[in-house]
Amino acid sequence: MTWSDRIRVLERGWLSSNNIVFLDEDGGVSVVDTGYVTHLDETIRLIDQAREGRPLRRIVNTHIHSDHAGGNAGLKALHGCEVWIPPGESELVDLWDEDRLSYRRTSQLCPRFSYDKLIHPDDVLRLGGEDWRVLPAAGHDHAMVMLWCERLGTLLSADALWQKGFGVIFPELAGMPGFAQQKATLDLIGQLQPRRVIPGHGAPFTDVAAALQAAHSRIDWLMEEPRRNSDNALKVLMAFKLLEARRLTLADLTAMVRTSIEGNAAMQVYYPHDPEAMAAFMAEQLVKAGAATREGDAVVAVA
Ligand SMILES: [Zn+2]
Known part of the structure; x- marks a missing residue:
């Protein structure tokens, strides 16, 4: 197995998602997820360090929660880069419908951004000189996707799988199904058998089986008593x-x-x-x- 020197994981915290920077073969740079808006200056600085003078050409979002897309507008204004998002909420982004986007009901901030391209499940993106397949990852968010590189055995799992747990199952709070979708997403990850997971939050990890096992127990525990998901969300x-x-x-x-x-x-x-x-x-x-x-x-x- 070779691990790519064209991928730089900027590990952030919980307010900002990780930013995964790819040095592309065309000489440009792509970044997956852009953090929370109040951390924008830090995000710009860290990406500048990682790109080493190469131009930032595109932002790819796993989903558009405020902690993953909060830097989109600022980075796009600064670099003139494109923004690629999954299709599920693109109409709401077009309208910037804050009531139906997550920002208002979570009391979170996300500056308005526009997108240039939709990435659909099963699309293959060329990032850091590798092929990354877009995979559906509903559960935490109905429109979320993950990125999978078969050759590197590496999964960008967004908020579907962290080393300890996964994101709040937001659809269930709004009265939509989410638990079964999260289980299916975990099953899909299990089938891929990744050797390395780069999560949306926290450090990359290789003990994927243990993380999956813990995540399966957690989703079962939430399903047993759905109020636990609400309590946790709050x-x-x-x-x-x-x-x-x-x-x-x-x-x-x-x-x-x-x-x-x-x-x-x-x-x-x-x-x-x-x-x-x-x-x-x-x-x-x-x-x-x-x-x-x-x-x-x-x-x-x-x-
Ligand atoms: Zn999220």
Whole structure:
């Protein structure tokens, strides 16, 4: 097995997805996913380092959540590069329909961008001098895709498989199926038998069987009691916002809980009353988890 020196994984954190930079054979550069908008300066700097003077020609998005597409607009304005996205939400992007895109109901930011090309499941993209097949990866997001390079045995798994777990199953929150799709995506990954996974968040890993096993147990656990997915989503959304804002008052948290409930049918079932009490509970959870400390009626992110 040879591992490509034309791929550079810029490992970020949880607010920003990883950026995977490909040195293409035409002398240009492609980047898969562009991070969250508040990290744009850092994203530009890291990509500049990785591209070593080559021109950035294209952005490829695995999906258009704010932490994967937040740098699209800024990078496109700076480099004049193309943006390629999966087809599932392209009409919403055309209209920039924030109510139906995920940004409003997650209380997250994503500057408006336009795209130049759609990548469909089964398309083969030439990235870093290798063929990468676009594979469907519904579950976390109905329109998400993964990229698979058979020759390198390498999978860009986006938020379908991390070393520990996977992304929130968002469709289920809106009353759409997602659990079965996530199981099918995990099965597909199992069939590919990747030797290396480059996830959307966290370091690349090679113990794929262990990660898959853990992910299978997790999806079964969520399916057993779907409320767990909602509880987890709320926790993840609050933790994400805390990373972005660093400090959130109880009023901020209450507004977020309210927005989440309004935008997600499942949450209306689970949390019908009292967003303020829910917000207070979430604040307590953030402190308990060691993510935040209390300051009066606010929680502040632990540095
Ligand atoms: Zn995502």
